[in-house]
Amino acid sequence: MSHLPVLPFLLPLLAAAALLLLDRAPLAARRAVALAATAAGLVLASLLVARASSGTISVYAIGDWPPPYGIVLVVDRLAALMVLLVFLLALAAQLMATGAVERAGRHFHALFQLQLAGLAGAFLTGDLFNLFVCFEILLLASYALLVHGLGAERARAGLLYVGLNLVGSTVFLVAIALLYGTLGTLTLADMALRLPDLPADSVAPARAGLVLLTLVFLLKAALLPLGFWLPHVYAAAAAPVAALFALMTKVGIVALLRVSVLAFGDAPAAERLFEPWLPLLALLTIALGTAGAFAARRLAVVAANLVVISSGTLLFAAARGGAEATAALLFYLPHTTLVTGGFFLLTGAIALGRGADADRLVRGPVLAGRSALSLAFLVLAIAAAGLPPLSGFLAKLMLMQAAGGAWQAAWWAVLLLSGLGVTMVLARVASTLFWEPAGRADAPVASRRTGPAGAVALALAVAASPAMTAAAAPVSGFARAAARQLHDRGPYLEAVLAGHGAGRRAPADILREPRPGPSVLPEP
Amino acid sequence: MEAAVALGIGLLMGAGTWLVLRPTTFSVLLGLTLMAYGVNLLVFVSGRIDRSVPPLTLKGTSGWADPLPQALVLTAIVISFGMTAFFVALALRALGETGTDRADGRRSPAAGEGEEGP
Numbered sequence: 001m002s003h004l005p006v007l008p009f010l011l012p013l014l015a016a017a018a019l020l021l022l023d024r025a026p027l028a029a030r031r032a033v034a035l036a037a038t039a040a041g042l043v044l045a046s047l048l049v050a051r052a053s054s055g056t057i058s059v060y061a062i063g064d065w066p067p068p069y070g071i072v073l074v075v076d077r078l079a080a081l082m083v084l085l086v087f088l089l090a091l092a093a094q095l096m097a098t099g100a101v102e103r104a105g106r107h108f109h110a111l112f113q114l115q116l117a118g119l120a121g122a123f124l125t126g127d128l129f130n131l132f133v134c135f136e137i138l139l140l141a142s143y144a145l146l147v148h149g150l151g152a153e154r155a156r157a158g159l160l161y162v163g164l165n166l167v168g169s170t171v172f173l174v175a176i177a178l179l180y181g182t183l184g185t186l187t188l189a190d191m192a193l194r195l196p197d198l199p200a201d202s203v204a205p206a207r208a209g210l211v212l213l214t215l216v217f218l219l220k221a222a223l224l225p226l227g228f229w230l231p232h233v234y235a236a237a238a239a240p241v242a243a244l245f246a247l248m249t250k251v252g253i254v255a256l257l258r259v260s261v262l263a264f265g266d267a268p269a270a271e272r273l274f275e276p277w278l279p280l281l282a283l284l285t286i287a288l289g290t291a292g293a294f295a296a297r298r299l300a301v302v303a304a305n306l307v308v309i310s311s312g313t314l315l316f317a318a319a320r321g322g323a324e325a326t327a328a329l330l331f332y333l334p335h336t337t338l339v340t341g342g343f344f345l346l347t348g349a350i351a352l353g354r355g356a357d358a359d360r361l362v363r364g365p366v367l368a369g370r371s372a373l374s375l376a377f378l379v380l381a382i383a384a385a386g387l388p389p390l391s392g393f394l395a396k397l398m399l400m401q402a403a404g405g406a407w408q409a410a411w412w413a414v415l416l417l418s419g420l421g422v423t424m425v426l427a428r429v430a431s432t433l434f435w436e437p438a439g440r441a442d443a444p445v446a447s448r449r450t451g452p453a454g455a456v457a458l459a460l461a462v463a464a465s466p467a468m469t470a471a472a473a474p475v476s477g478f479a480r481a482a483a484r485q486l487h488d489r490g491p492y493l494e495a496v497l498a499g500h501g502a503g504r505r506a507p508a509d510i511l512r513e514p515r516p517g518p519s520v521l522p523e524p
Numbered sequence: 525m526e527a528a529v530a531l532g533i534g535l536l537m538g539a540g541t542w543l544v545l546r547p548t549t550f551s552v553l554l555g556l557t558l559m560a561y562g563v564n565l566l567v568f569v570s571g572r573i574d575r576s577v578p579p580l581t582l583k584g585t586s587g588w589a590d591p592l593p594q595a596l597v598l599t600a601i602v603i604s605f606g607m608t609a610f611f612v613a614l615a616l617r618a619l620g621e622t623g624t625d626r627a628d629g630r631r632s633p634a635a636g637e638g639e640e641g642p
Contacts, residue, residue: 129596136603143610147617155618159549162611166556167544169607173563173600180593181570 077482104149115141178209220252239348285312342461383465536562
């Protein structure tokens with residue numbers, strides 16, 4: 001058994017521990033350790049993608065306890081893609097944090113690594129309870145990162161965010177208890193096998209569990225009635241932290257996608273769980289995000305609303321189901337994560353350049369380093385609004401072709417109008433920030449340029465969408481293959497339940513073997 | 525037995541929900557604690573309430589109670605305890621920063637917008 005699948009989780013965890021031990025070391029040394037860990041994580045993630053791209057599903061049983069009793073990590077194309085995305089965005093965010101942000105409070109780098117461990121774990125796990133634990137790891141790190149370098153606004157946003165997520169965790173546990181009580185398992189693959197054959201009196205509690213589970217994922221993904229916390233919280237966080245937070249909504253969406261496709265399947269307990277309310281709410285979420293972007297008075301709030309829009313778009317595609325819609329979703333997902341993350345980084349750089357005006361959308365002093373920043377803004381704005389020629393346009397095209405179905409008219413209208421709205425908002429923002437500096441040109445400006453590390457981070461963020469456009473064929477090919485692999489559940493189930501320790505028992509026997517009820521286990 | 529446990533869990537969750545919806549952080553904290561108790565009990569009994577099998581492996585008995593919920597609930601207790609402790613620390617800090625215990629920050633002096641950004 002290769003240990004590669006567990007390393008992207010272990011490495012940041014060990015790095016976080018090491019960084020805590022190095023507490024007295026100079027900041028430069030701690031930063032070097034943290035950057036080295038993230039870079040190593042990036043290498044590991046690339047190895048995972050290389051291995052997964054051939055279609056192999058790697059299963060890692062922790063402690064070599066065989067599933068369904070042990071905890072498994074599963075690397076398929078989707079998981080590998082998401083882990084790669086985590087470390088890519090993390091590297092840019094960490095470079096951007098060099099300087100003011102990492103000095104604002106203690107333990108920034110350790111918390112950052114802890115968050116990476118949680119994110120990587122949440123994408124790799126093949127077990128519902130382990131997913132809960134990884135959620136908690138990443139949430140606890142995110143609580144601390146959010147209030148990093150405290151202030152009244154961050155304290156209040158933090159309180160709101162922590163309280164809401166604690167309730168979310170409670171609901172997650174209720175869902176887990178209901179599902180364990182009815183199914184007797186929490187391994188996703190095993191759940192997929194047992195859900196269709198539930199006894200009639202267990203269907204209702206299992207369905208309640210599935211609904212609660214969906215609600216928790218939607219809370220993390222900030223769907224309409226559950227998403228009002230997001231703009232407030234993300235806009236309050238420091239720019240590099242907010243960039244990493246752009247990934248956290250995706251944790252909910254990917255978890256929902258995986259659980260709904262893999263475990264819900266066509267089981268009676270999960271019948272018509274999403275239709276018609278989830279597509280409708282997703283469309284309304286897009287509309288709300290667009291309206292929120294219009295109403296925003298700070299660039300960070302605009303960026304946060306871009307995250308809301310992308311969440312709505314992804315959730316619509318996820319709710320529609322079908323391999324084609326999922327393929328479009330998986331092409332849009334890396335694009336939107338990198339672009340919205342990049343937007344937060346750019347917001348940080350612009351706020352730095354404008355001194356006291358920070359990222360408020362008012363006419364202010366001439367921006368330090370205006371030409372480079374305005375070029376970065378142009379590229380990110382084109383990518384975010386989904387205009388040709390960048391990858392946002394390709395992604396939207398794929399989504400419009402694949403995900404419509406019965407919702408075709410509404411879907412196209414909302415997506416196109418939202419694109420128009422985002423274009424208008426970003427054009428207005430650009431003219432305020434870059435073209436109308438007059439106002440108080442004589443006022444003393446305490447602006448600073450972004451340091452060299454921050455410049456590299458920005459360059460990475462800006463290059464993401466053009467790179468995805470240039471490599472559109474291989475990336476969309478990978479997305480299609482990942483979607484097919486996700487929807488073709490057989491190999492995943494086989495790999496988890498039978499592939500491990502093959503030779504001890506024949507795969508078919510394990511799949512058919514009668515299972516004990518949840519109350520009593522047989523003697524080994 | 526089932527009815528009593530179910531009622532107890534329902535009472536804890538209901539009281540917790542009511543407290544969480546209160547506007548001050550202290551009652552939210554109490555509510556979250558009660559909800560954590562309720563959910564821990566729920567996880568614990570998800571392996572069924574059963575008196576016919578021993579909780580441990582003993583010689584001469586067949587089978588044993590499902591050990592997994594015990595492991596799950598232990599993890600859940602540790603996590604909810606840690607999270608609650610963090611919430612307390614944050615609430616105290618917010619009280620110091622904003623001068624109010626209300627979760628929505630009302631009655632606090634208008635917060636400046638200058639602290640965000642790197």
